[in-house]
Amino acid sequence: MTITINIKPEVEAELARQAEVRGMDVPAYAATLLEDAAQSTHAEPKSRTLEEFEKTLDRIAQFSNKIPILPDEAFSRESLYQDHD
Numbered sequence: 001m002t003i004t005i006n007i008k009p010e011v012e013a014e015l016a017r018q019a020e021v022r023g024m025d026v027p028a029y030a031a032t033l034l035e036d037a038a039q040s041t042h043a044e045p046k047s048r049t050l051e052e053f054e055k056t057l058d059r060i061a062q063f064s065n066k067i068p069i070l071p072d073e074a075f076s077r078e079s080l081y082q083d084h085d
Contacts, residue, residue: 021059
């Protein structure tokens with residue numbers, strides 16, 4: 001089936017960015033999103049292959065080098081609740 005939709009330029013740019021991160025072209029990625037949305041009404045979760053799981057972990061870790069290293073004091077009770085009375 002072929003579907004033509006009009007989307008805002010900023011949505012198109014984000015869709016292209018997400019497709020690139022996943023190593024897919026935009027039409028294939030959009031089709032995947034639509035298929036997932038259509039199947040989301042089923043109660044049974046979609047099982048993933050090991051390869052899909054590893055790709056998901058790679059996407060999560062993609063920008064982990066940009067997470068700042070915080071000192072241990074940043075996780076103290078006092079630090080977490082410093083804005084509360």
